[in-house]
Amino acid sequence: MDDLIREFINPYHVQVLILLGIFLIAALGLHLITGVTGQLSFGHAAFLSIGAYTAALMNLRLDLPFLACLLAGAVVAALAGVLVGFPSMRLTGDYLGIATLGFAEIVRVVFMNLEITGGARGLAGIPRETNLVTVYVLVILTVWAMYRLNHSRFGRALVAIREDEIAAECMGIKSLWYKVGAFAIGSFCAGLAGGLYAHLLQYLNPADFGFARSFEILCFVVLGGLGSIAGAVLGTTILTIAPEMLRFSAEYRMMMYGVLMVLMMIFRPGGLLGGVDLVASFRLLWSRLRNTATPAGGA
Amino acid sequence: MDLQTFLQQLLNGITLGSVYALIALGYTMVYGIIKLINFAHGDVYMIGAFVGLTAVVLGADVWLALCAAMLACLIVAVSIERVAYRPLRGSTRLAPLISSIGVSIFIQTLVTLIKGPQPVGFPQVVKNTIYTVGPLHISTVQIVILLVAAGLMVTLQLVIRRTKMGKAMRATSEDLHTAGLMGINVNAVISFTFALGAVMAGAGGVLVGMYFNSVFPLMGVMAGLKAFCAAVVGGIGSVPGAVLGGLFLGVAEVLGVAAGFGSYRDAIAFGLLILVLLIRPAGLLGQPQQRKV
Numbered sequence: 001m002d003d004l005i006r007e008f009i010n011p012y013h014v015q016v017l018i019l020l021g022i023f024l025i026a027a028l029g030l031h032l033i034t035g036v037t038g039q040l041s042f043g044h045a046a047f048l049s050i051g052a053y054t055a056a057l058m059n060l061r062l063d064l065p066f067l068a069c070l071l072a073g074a075v076v077a078a079l080a081g082v083l084v085g086f087p088s089m090r091l092t093g094d095y096l097g098i099a100t101l102g103f104a105e106i107v108r109v110v111f112m113n114l115e116i117t118g119g120a121r122g123l124a125g126i127p128r129e130t131n132l133v134t135v136y137v138l139v140i141l142t143v144w145a146m147y148r149l150n151h152s153r154f155g156r157a158l159v160a161i162r163e164d165e166i167a168a169e170c171m172g173i174k175s176l177w178y179k180v181g182a183f184a185i186g187s188f189c190a191g192l193a194g195g196l197y198a199h200l201l202q203y204l205n206p207a208d209f210g211f212a213r214s215f216e217i218l219c220f221v222v223l224g225g226l227g228s229i230a231g232a233v234l235g236t237t238i239l240t241i242a243p244e245m246l247r248f249s250a251e252y253r254m255m256m257y258g259v260l261m262v263l264m265m266i267f268r269p270g271g272l273l274g275g276v277d278l279v280a281s282f283r284l285l286w287s288r289l290r291n292t293a294t295p296a297g298g299a
Numbered sequence: 300m301d302l303q304t305f306l307q308q309l310l311n312g313i314t315l316g317s318v319y320a321l322i323a324l325g326y327t328m329v330y331g332i333i334k335l336i337n338f339a340h341g342d343v344y345m346i347g348a349f350v351g352l353t354a355v356v357l358g359a360d361v362w363l364a365l366c367a368a369m370l371a372c373l374i375v376a377v378s379i380e381r382v383a384y385r386p387l388r389g390s391t392r393l394a395p396l397i398s399s400i401g402v403s404i405f406i407q408t409l410v411t412l413i414k415g416p417q418p419v420g421f422p423q424v425v426k427n428t429i430y431t432v433g434p435l436h437i438s439t440v441q442i443v444i445l446l447v448a449a450g451l452m453v454t455l456q457l458v459i460r461r462t463k464m465g466k467a468m469r470a471t472s473e474d475l476h477t478a479g480l481m482g483i484n485v486n487a488v489i490s491f492t493f494a495l496g497a498v499m500a501g502a503g504g505v506l507v508g509m510y511f512n513s514v515f516p517l518m519g520v521m522a523g524l525k526a527f528c529a530a531v532v533g534g535i536g537s538v539p540g541a542v543l544g545g546l547f548l549g550v551a552e553v554l555g556v557a558a559g560f561g562s563y564r565d566a567i568a569f570g571l572l573i574l575v576l577l578i579r580p581a582g583l584l585g586q587p588q589q590r591k592v
Contacts, residue, residue, distance in 0.1 A: 040393075087573075090580050094336060098531050099576050102569035105524070109566035211524065215338075215400050222393050254408040261401030262383045269390030 005132055014132055018200055020240045021135035022193045024233060027220040028142050029189025031232040035221055036150060037182040038162030039088055040097030043104030044190055044217045049209035050107065051077040051191025052198040053117050056126045059199070066129040070195040077191025078184045080107075085183030089176045092165075104214055111206040122205035123198075130200040138196070142189060146229050147279070149185070158182055162227075223264055225271030230278035235271065303434040308557045309550060314441045314510070316549020317448035321503035322526030323533070323541040324455065325376075325496025331472040331536035332492050333388075335395045339379055339402040341523015343497050346406065347372045347504030348514045349414060352421055361424045361443065365505050372501030373494045380493040385486065403519075410516040418515040421508040444506045451499055452542055459538060464491055472536065521565065525552075528572040534585025543583060547571075 005014060030044045055073030058064045064072070084103055088096050111117045118124070149155045160168040161175050169175055198204055216239070224235020242260060246253040264272070322344050329337045351368040359367065383402050387395045425439045459465040471478040471488045479485045507522065508514045525548060533544025548568050555567040575582065 087577060091576055094334075094535075095531070095576060095580055097336075098528075099573055101524075102528065102572040102576075105569040106566045106573075109563055109569075113562050212520075219397055219400060222397050226391075226393065251412055252408075255405050255412075258401045258403070258405030258408065261404070262398045265394045265398040265401070266383075266386045269387055269394040 015200075016241070016244055018130060018132055018135050018196075020237060021132075021139045022130075022196045022200065023217070023220065023240055024139050024236050025135075025142050025196070026190045026193035027217055027224075027232050027236040028146050028229070029186040029193070030217050030221050031186075031227075031229065032146065032149070032158070032189070033182050033186035034218065035227040035232065036155065036162065037158040037179060039179055039182065040094060041084075041100045041183075041186075041214075042097045042211065042218065043084070043100035043102075043107075043214050044187075045209040045211070045213035046100075046104035046107040047077040047080060047187035047190035048194040048197065048213065048217075049111060049204075049206065050080050050187075051194025052204055052209075053111060053123065053194075054191070055195030056123055056198040056204055057116065059126060059129075060123075066199065069199075070192055073195035073198075074188045074191035077194065078188035081183040081185075081187025081190075082180055084187070085180035086176075088179045088183070101211060101214070104209075104211060108206050108209055111209075117204075117206070120206065122203055124203045126198050126202045126204070128199060128202050130196045135196055138192065142192075143229060143233070150229070154178070154181065159227075219261060223261070223271055225268075225273035228271070228273045228278070231271055231273035234273055238272075304557065305554075307435055308553050310435055310437060310441070312550030312553035313546060314444050314549070315553055316529075316546035317445060318503045318507050318510070318545075319522070319526045319529045319549050320542045320545025321448055321451065321499045321506075322522060323529040323545045324452070324499045324538065325493075326527050327530040327533070327535050327538060327541040328468075328492050328496050330530070332468065332475070332489060333384075333395075334392065335384065335399065336527070337384075337493075337496075338396070338399040338523070339383075339406065340376075340496065340500060341519030341526070342403050342406040342410075343372050343376050343379075343519070344500040344504045344507075344522060344526075345410065345514075345516060345519035346375055347497075347501030348508040348518060349410060349504075350501070351505030351508055352419060352514050355422050355424050361505075361509075364424065365447065365502055368501040368505045369498045370501075372497040372504075376493045376497030376500075377490050380490055385489075407516055407519075414516060416516060418513040421512045421514055424509065440509050444510060447502060447506060451502055455495065455499065456538065458495070464488070468492060525565075525568045528568045531582055532572055532575045534582030536586075537582070537584045540582055540584035547583075 009017070026044065026048055029047070030041060033039050033041050033044075051073035053073075054076040055069040058069040058072045059066070084100055087099055091099050112120050150159075157168065157173045157178050160171065160173055161178055165175050220236040220239050221232050222235070223239060224233065225231030243253055243257055246256050249256060322340065325340050325343070326337060329335055329340070347368040350371040351364040354364040354367040355361075379402055383398045384395050387398055425443055427439050429436050429438045430442075459468060467478070467483045467488050468491065470481065470483060471485055475485060478488070507518075526545065529544035529548045530541045531544070532547060533540030533542070548571060551571055552564060552567050556564055560567065579585075
């Protein structure tokens with residue numbers, strides 16, 4: 001299968017597409033935390049790095065199969081997510097965001113100093129196991145899971161917390177448990193993405209998971225439109241592909257990227273697809289089309 | 300650590316902390332008025348350092364370099380507010396935040412393109428004598444930093460407490476819409492707030508350049524984040540809080556390094572941040588948020 005893909009797409013494009021898939025999974029995790037539940041997180045890269053290092057070490061030290069490594073990374077990241085979720089009982093809004101930022105920086109510094117992760121030199125020699133098919137199967141699974149989640153009792157409770165936490169509590173929603181749950185699932189996705197990232201680049205460095213990466217993922221979700229799965233996918237795609245498309249401008253590329261972010265916010269402050277549920281819109285469109293096709297009875 | 304080392308490190312910590320405090324003031328004032336975490340503020344500080352450096356290279360003395368940096372930062376910050384934040388007034392809270400990250404990326408890349416990514420040394424502008432006061436050693440640069448920082452903070456306090464514009468700022472941070480209804484030109488107040496914050500940050504940039512003798516395009520990232528932590532630790536929105544938080548973090552960081560946690564230097568500020576937030580969610584001097592139903 002891999003060889004077949006290589007026949008049609010050049011390796012550089014394959015690499016970009018795989019990275020896009022990895023960021024899609026991570027962004028969908030943040031979509032659940034920030035977009036659906038409304039909890040600011042400025043530290044998503046920390047979960048990515050926890051997943052990446054766990055998966056890589058499972059592979060290098062314990063020689064576990066690839067999928068088991070991925071799962072281990074995701075589970076450890078989810079546990080870290082639970083740890084971060086608890087302060088959300090006391091901290092709200094920007095303060096929670098700032099606390100997660102602090103958490104992420106601490107995680108980075110710890111990875112920078114630990115012996116087992118190779119410290120600032122980084123962790124090298126991870127086998128390349130991630131391929132296009134695995135990544136996109138996982139992307140589709142994540143999108144499907146997020147969609148099912150959004151339309152479940154659990155997902156509706158999360159939306160209720162986002163809209164008005166006090167009112168949600170009055171309706172009998174134990175908001176702390178739901179928020180911790182959202183953090184756990186969101187960071188599970190990030191951990192999964194981290195494991196894939198480690199087995200794609202074959203080298204990990206704590207500097208790759210600084211707050212710049214956290215904000216990058218946050219931008220994916222916000223630019224696409226908070227609370228919309230299609231938005232998260234679109235935002236991630238645009239912002240991952242844009243720097244590659246802007247390569248013609250060589251050293252001006254990141255400048256243009258910055259300007260692009262400002263302009264997109266000015267023209268679409270709510271994000272490209274803010275509050276849009278693509279499936280529901282299609283259903284609406286479909287029913288309208290059907291209604292116009294068959295003239296209303298009695299006419 | 301004996302008493303003498305402790306006192307010496309305390310002094311060094313206060314020096315570093317007063318620079319954090321200068322930057323933190325910009326974060327806290329802007330947040331107090333428009334509830335925006337201005338991530339481009341650290342980069343304004345970096346621009347200040349570069350403008351000061353250029354002025355010194357062209358032959359200016361310390362005071363002229365400081366003035367040039369402050370003026371340049373003022374212009375930059377007011378333009379940023381005009382272009383990237385004002386059109387977003389009244390939209391969701393996250394929109395200006397993302398916009399500020401975009402501005403930050405833009406400025407960092409621009410300065411890297413012009414000046415190159417390597418750290419540049421800062422020419423010695425102040426004749427660096429080290430005075431010995433009792434058991435303590437204090438250098439001329441440290442004295443300049445402490446004096447300038449203290450002077451700026453006192454001036455700021457006077458501006459906020461005694462002038463008409465300061466009164467308008469306090470009213471606007473109390474309630475933006477009502478302030479507008481009372482005839483306050485809210486846009487002018489916000490521009491003025493950005494300008495004040497930028498002046499402080501610009502001065503801070505030059506002072507840090509002199510102190511650590513190194514200026515580079517990404518210097519605003521870590522300094523900005525830590526200053527931001529300082530603002531939150533002190534209670535974001537509170538001016539005395541930012542000063543207290545800055546000094547607290549500066550002292551904690553220097554003492555932490557002196558106690559042998561050098562490799563965890565950057566984690567100290569964030570660890571304290573989380574600790575303070577968990578114990579006092581609104582910061583040391585902040586007003587607790589009230590949840591209204």
